[in-house]
Amino acid sequence: MYILLFFIAHWFSSLFFQTVFLHRYASHKVFTTSKFFERILFLMTYICQGSSYLNPRAYATMHRDHHAFSDTEKDPHSPHFFKDVFQMMWATVLTFRDHVKLSKEKSIKGNPSYPEWPIIDRIGSSIASRLVFGGLYTWFYIEFATHWWMFLLLPIHFLMGPLHGAIVNWCGHKYGYSNFNNNDHSKNTTPFDFLMLGELFQNNHHRFPNSANFGHRWFEVDPIYPVIKFMHWIHLIRLRKA
Template identity: 30%
Template sequence: MTEDPSSAVAPHDIIYPSTIPFLLVHLGCITAIWTGVTWPAVALCVGLYWLRMFAVTAGYHRYFSHRAFATGRIFQFLLAFLAQSSAQRSVLWWAAKHRHHHLHSDTAEDVHSPRQTGFLHSHVGWIFARHHAGFDPAKIPDFARYPELRLLHRFELAPAALLAGLCFLIAGWPGLVVGFLWSTVLVYHGTFCINSLAHVRGSRRYVTGDDSRNNLALALVTMGEGWHNNHHAYPSSARQGFRWWEIDATYYALKLLAVLGIVRALKAPPERVLRGEQRLGARIVDRTARQLAACFDALPHVPTRASLMEQAKAMFAKTPSIEDIVDRAHELLRLKSDKGPVAAF
């Protein structure tokens, strides 16, 4: 199924039946009032939160979406199985959607942008849109060729169902409710916060042409994913905490797995990227220039290039492409009279 270029969702586009299981998982957490909360169940909850958060960050995201490291086919399947035990759809769907997000981050075509469709939609609402039910196989041909991953896609909830049954066998009803449901909901919203909160709150070290931000609190609860501006500056890096003090637990775990020979070829950002000295691509220059031009859109005249440069230095992190951004913004503003107001994205 090919993706609809529009990310705006009308009420009739929401697949209401598909929201029911999601809501039931949340409501099921309340049944702990009757099942009780036991220490084995709490231990399961904590353990499954971190295990599945790692599967989401290392599997869904860094491996299947960005190929930030290499591994064998057996561990690839294990990562996919563990990731899907979080009940966040299949690895093929997840990675295809995420690759689309990076191509169009915070533009009108982004599948989950707080700038475009609001915080709540970017956090969770987009998942239930009818035109997001499928995915574009052309965005993930490298992994769609594996029959075992296609099988997991076909039975995408099987890993979560098996894990839920295992939790019940280990710790009874508290194991199912506290161990499985509580940890599932926590992993849900930890993951979703990267789509929403990490594009709203935090700092920006790099010019990325979008609203991605670094957020320490999110990095701690998502094993390093909160260094989101770093990630958008160099998406294929296995390490997202670029500074020594930027805690990235997923990367530490990957380094250990590399020592054990389970993963290999962990990609790292070049020094020029770390220092913010890499020149930006045309797409990012254009997006950033539109942000800059939008600040002057209400003026009845085209601002001077000096004014644009002053504003650019105030708005954006240091980049060797600042001249290109200002030139493009100046060009956009000169065309404004013919094409109407300049859109920020």
């Protein structure tokens, strides 16, 4: 029971900060916030992603390339140029490394378009930090796993962030239905997207990339949108008009 609860908590906490902070805030600026709350989101992203921490600026610049060149040869992770999801993931890793290097070069001058916190980026991206988090995950499983099959879930913890991205980029551009012709292969993989917190409404998102609500039709419920609306209501953030 403890293992399954831990897995679910890690899955959704990591995904929550990936979609709210890295995707909707860092990449698309669907809302503004204070520097203090930005740092809270930054720190929680590092803690919840743990061993798979993703540099926010590099994530944002790569994701903006994805939108600019969606499903073309310049798209950093279109599934239509790879034989399987593993090839796409490896290519994405290499491209992400290039964006991390570029982020380090440009962060010297600073840019308000991207959230930056150099010390967290250095710590989170370090091998030592990734090993510490990996060790904590492993210890938890050794301590609380009651069946051998539970250890099959352990590798997912190590790569939680990239796995979320791979699921969204592969499924969201291959499987499902379309509400709009976006001149790409973006799809709404499922009309009910609780598992990926609205991220699989890719066709809607590519049509309205700066909208805080990834759902569009009455039955397409983006579970993150009410949370963002609540944070707007209590003045933690300010939503921008799409």
